Amino acid sequence: xxxxxxxxxxxxxxxxxxxxxxxxxxxxxxxxxxxxxxxxxxxxxxxxxxxxxxxxxxxxxxxxxxxxxxxxxxxxxxxxxxxxxxxxxxxxxxxxxxxxxxxxxxxxxxxxx
Amino acid sequence: xxxxxxxxxxxxxxxxxxxxxxxxxxxxxxxxxxxxxxxxxxxxxxxxxxxxxxxxxxxxxxxxxxxxxxxxxxxxxxxxxxxxxxxxxxxxxxxxxxxxxxxxxxxxx
Numbered sequence: 001x002x003x004x005x006x007x008x009x010x011x012x013x014x015x016x017x018x019x020x021x022x023x024x025x026x027x028x029x030x031x032x033x034x035x036x037x038x039x040x041x042x043x044x045x046x047x048x049x050x051x052x053x054x055x056x057x058x059x060x061x062x063x064x065x066x067x068x069x070x071x072x073x074x075x076x077x078x079x080x081x082x083x084x085x086x087x088x089x090x091x092x093x094x095x096x097x098x099x100x101x102x103x104x105x106x107x108x109x110x111x112x113x
Numbered sequence: 114x115x116x117x118x119x120x121x122x123x124x125x126x127x128x129x130x131x132x133x134x135x136x137x138x139x140x141x142x143x144x145x146x147x148x149x150x151x152x153x154x155x156x157x158x159x160x161x162x163x164x165x166x167x168x169x170x171x172x173x174x175x176x177x178x179x180x181x182x183x184x185x186x187x188x189x190x191x192x193x194x195x196x197x198x199x200x201x202x203x204x205x206x207x208x209x210x211x212x213x214x215x216x217x218x219x220x221x222x
Contacts, residue, residue, distance in 0.1 A: 033209065035212075040214060041214060042115065042200060042212045042213055042214040042215050043155065043200065043212040044212075045209055045210075045211070048209050058209065059211070090154060090155070097204055097209060097210055098142060098143060098204065098206070099143060099160055099162060100160075101145070101157035101160065102145075102147075102155075102157065102210065103157075104154035104155050104156075105154060106153075106154055107154055
């Protein structure tokens with residue numbers, strides 16, 4: 001069991017470039033999430049998905065898009081990167097969150113110059 | 114709305130106790146606690162469902178007062194391995210889990 005994996009682990013982008021972060025889980029979880037973590041701000045939800053083919057906005061969705069074409073994968077896209085998107089990005093997955101823990105991936109450190 | 118955690122940071126000597134509080138302005142169905150060590154992903158500690166239950170894991174326990182919409186995490190006889198940032202997450206039933214800003218705990222010898 002690999003759990004939750006994220007690729008890439010590190011990335012440097014120039015302003016205006018685009019990229020896609022990939023999250024994969026092998027626990028058959030319905031729910032998947034993308035968070036960003038900035039110093040002193042905690043974990044803020046960008047987008048989430050409650051099942052294959054469905055996505056929804058979280059607290060800070062602007063500048064990001066997501067897709068969940070397969071149950072095990074959740075992609076986060078940045079169409080035109082900005083320095084304000086410099087952050088550590090975590091993906092997580094879970095069963096229905098009422099009483100289920102979230103399993104986090106190792107994170108992706110993104111720097112936009 | 115993010116739950117509010119207090120204190121923001123605390124420094125302990127090994128063997129001392131600490132309490133981390135988490136409060137929400139919304140009615141809560143459950144409260145989740147996670148710990149994150151520097152440079153790593155958050156790791157699950159425990160979930161408390163409404164009903165005022167208390168849970169424990171080794172020397173870390175927590176309580177949940179649904180009427181006050183508050184939860185507290187108790188760390189007893191702290192160890193060096195307890196160092197990290199602790200996050201509470203509040204779940205209200207209609208929206209995904211919302212995390213607080215975290216409490217940085219440092220345990221020194």
